[in-house]
Amino acid sequence: MAPLGKATSVAYDGPSAVDSDTKVYRGDVDPEWTVGHVPNGGYVLALVLEAGIQHQSSTTHRDPIHVTAHFLQATSIAPFQVRVRTLKRGRGFTNILADLVQQDRTRITTHMIFGTLEPPRLVPPSRYARRVPLYVHPSAAVETRMARPWGFKHHAKWAGDPHLRAQNLPSDPARAAVSPTTVGGGSLVWGAWFALTGPSERVTPASIAFFADTFLNMPSLLPREERGGLVPAQTWFPTVTMTIAFHAPIPPPSARHAARTVGLYSTGTFWGEPQGRHGSYVEVWTAPSELGQGVEEEGWRENQVCLATATQMALALPMEVNAGRAKYDAPSKAKL
Structure with missing residues (x-):
């Protein structure tokens, strides 16, 4: 049981006995970084990403640039190999394959691109540069309750942006104006400042995978009458596929950039069958101060950068499926 920085630790175990070109990293899935009884998808992807980062640490391509992950089977609270x-290996990029294995089964398979991450070119004051899409400065943000069955709640806190949440109401002017002649429209939005509470915690490239999977999705944001009987607190939203594009290096902690707080922004548009399939788009931003701390200064948005964007396809299943998944793995937890 550990804070995120320690919970994402992996150790090099040497070359594979089957294929010397394959390098093996080992670790244990922490029992607190879960959704219900199953490890959070972004957290276990962070384990795979950390192994990739260690694998590339002695090369010229040390920075993750892009990750594509397929979650073939839910992981369990047990030892793992990556x-x-x-x-x-090219001049500008290195492509690697990394699989997370438990109980002799490949649970997650990934294709990762590594290179050298440079600061973005399109930045303020350009009118074409995107600014952090949260309305309230972290110092003035009001902490909101995490209603999800997350085992890591005491390691983190967040403050949802009320201005973004209000845009999902049926009474919002943009939504109320929707008619048969509307072009586009629809979708739901959400945003929050998310902070790791441990004083020694830091935003790291591997942790971005976890942040990118910690948000409120479209089925949860819909008004109750639009959900078709779905109850978010009783629903498991397992990730099936996830991609992350890294856009900027993580700035060192300073008066302009927080050490353990990030800004999250997400949108969702489509939801349907089979199995409540839906997609999400997420942005992970730097924060100008820690949540509940600091002072709002003029132009604070101009100094923030988008660290990564992510997309994913997920399902909407009863929480009973989540509990059943854990029972299925229970007899062989100690086996890799």
């Missing part, structure tokens, strides 16, 4: 293999 098996990493270099697919292609």
